[in-house]
Amino acid sequence: xxxxxxxxxxxxxxxxxxxxxxxxxxxxxxxxxxxxxxxxxxxxxxxxxxxxxxxxxxxxxxxxxxxxxxxxxxxxxxxxxxxxxxxxxxxxxxxxxxxxxxxxxxxxxxxxxxxxxxxxxxxxxxxxxxxxxxxxxxxxxxxxxxxxxxxxxxxxxxxxxxxxxxxxxxxxxxxxxxxxxxxxxxxxxxxxxxxxxxxxxxxxxxxxxxxxxxxxxxxxxxxxxxxxxxxxxxxxxxxxxxxxxxxxxxxxxxxxxxxxxxxxxxxxxxxxxxxxxxxxxxxxxxx
Numbered sequence: 001x002x003x004x005x006x007x008x009x010x011x012x013x014x015x016x017x018x019x020x021x022x023x024x025x026x027x028x029x030x031x032x033x034x035x036x037x038x039x040x041x042x043x044x045x046x047x048x049x050x051x052x053x054x055x056x057x058x059x060x061x062x063x064x065x066x067x068x069x070x071x072x073x074x075x076x077x078x079x080x081x082x083x084x085x086x087x088x089x090x091x092x093x094x095x096x097x098x099x100x101x102x103x104x105x106x107x108x109x110x111x112x113x114x115x116x117x118x119x120x121x122x123x124x125x126x127x128x129x130x131x132x133x134x135x136x137x138x139x140x141x142x143x144x145x146x147x148x149x150x151x152x153x154x155x156x157x158x159x160x161x162x163x164x165x166x167x168x169x170x171x172x173x174x175x176x177x178x179x180x181x182x183x184x185x186x187x188x189x190x191x192x193x194x195x196x197x198x199x200x201x202x203x204x205x206x207x208x209x210x211x212x213x214x215x216x217x218x219x220x221x222x223x224x225x226x227x228x229x230x231x232x233x234x235x236x237x238x239x240x241x242x243x244x245x246x247x248x249x250x251x252x253x254x255x256x257x258x259x260x261x262x263x264x265x266x267x268x269x270x271x272x273x274x275x276x277x278x279x280x281x282x283x284x285x286x287x
Contacts, residue, residue: 008050008051008102008105009083009084009085009087009105010083010105010106010108010109010230010235011079011080011082011083011109012050012053012054012083012084013050013235014083014232014235015050015054015076015079015080015083016047016048016049016050016054017048017235018076019047019048019059019062020048022062022063022066022068023044023048023062023066025066026065026066026067028065028066030044030045030048033062033065036061036062036065037058037061037062039058043058044062047059053084054080054083054084056077056080056081056084059076059077059080060073060077063076063077087101087104087105087108088157092150092153092154092157094150095147095150095151095154096154097246099246099247100247102249103226103240103247104158106228106238106240106249107124107158107161107168107228108161109228109230109232109235110168110228110229110230111168111169111229111230111231112168112169112171112227112228112229113168113169113170113171113226113227113228113229114171114172114226114227114229114263115170115171115172115173115224115225115226115227116172116173116220116224116225116226116262116263116266117172117173117174117175117178117224118174118175118177118178118220118221118223118224119175119177119178119224120134120178120183121174121178121193121197122170122172122174123155123158123159124158124159124161124162124170125159125170125172125196125197125200125206126155126193126196127189127192127193127196128152128156129186129188129189129192129193130183130189130190130192130193130196131151131152131155131156132148132149132152133183133184133186133189134183135148135151135152136148136184137183137184162203162205162206167205168205169205169206169207170205170206170207171206171207172206172207172208172209173209173210173211173220173263173266173267173270174208174209174210174211175210175211175221176210176211176212176213176279178210179194179210179279179280179283180213180283182287187287190283190287191284191287194280194283194284194287195284197280198277198280198281198284201273201276201277201280207273208273208276208277208280209267209270209271209272209273209276210270210271210275210276210279210280211266211269211270211271212270212271212279215269215270215271218262218265218266218269219261219262219265219266220262220263220265220266223241223242223243224241224242225239225240225241225242225259226239226240226241227239227240227256227259227260227263228240236251236253236256237251237256237260238250238251238256239251239255239256239259241259
């Protein structure tokens with residue numbers, strides 16, 4: 001039986017979809033592929049859906065069965081071996097929920113991240129003090145200083161992707177509530193966070209917009225969500241939306257299009273990047 005993982009890497013998602021495409025191109029059903037491997041059809045399905053790690057001997061047999069040329073098969077196997085390696089975030093398994101592991105993987109592989117955030121500054125832009133204040137407030141569902149510090153460390157580690165030579169383009173729309181509601185009683189925490197946002201607003205790979213109170217309600221007010229776009233043509237746009245005890249990952253064209261439409265609508269009605277910098281400075285002065 002294939003080895004089960006807590007959450008797939010982006011590489012496993014891409015290669016699983018590619019395996020499915022190759023099987024369908026070869027005109028085989030999952031039951032027929034399973035007969036070749038002498039396993040249950042569910043094993044083939046789990047590999048294609050990235051619910052398990054890609055067992056290399058199985059991959060090699062399937063590629064041969066699907067008529068993939070030796071050179072292409074060797075390259076596929078090399079990618080599968082790399083995709084099966086645990087991501088850096090695995091060392092935070094003690095505090096990282098299974099459903100969020102996939103988010104960190106998507107975040108690290110995306111070339112564009114568009115987010116709507118109605119409550120807090122997005123994790124990629126939080127200062128250490130702000131992150132600690134949010135986590136201390138109990139938003140992670142657990143208490144205790146050790147747990148909080150592990151979460152803060154993970155959040156700061158995630159931010160390293162913005163320091164890459166070619167980082168993803170991060171495009172964030174925050175409700176004005178994020179700025180108006182302090183996360184703790186210490187004003188210096190919000191001042192430091194606003195300074196960080198003003199610094200980020202000058203980055204050529206970061207776009208910040210504020211949805212002002214004065215602009216009224218908009219279609220995105222239901223919940224925070226993020227849309228990921230990737231360089232790999234095999235991987236479609238994906239949407240992440242979080243709720244109290246878990247999250248949903250959406251990749252159907254209909255659902256992704258609906259979220260993209262909302263993002264475009266909110267983007268058009270939110271403050272421009274230039275006005276957003278003015279709003280950030282005004283809130284900075286209030287604290």
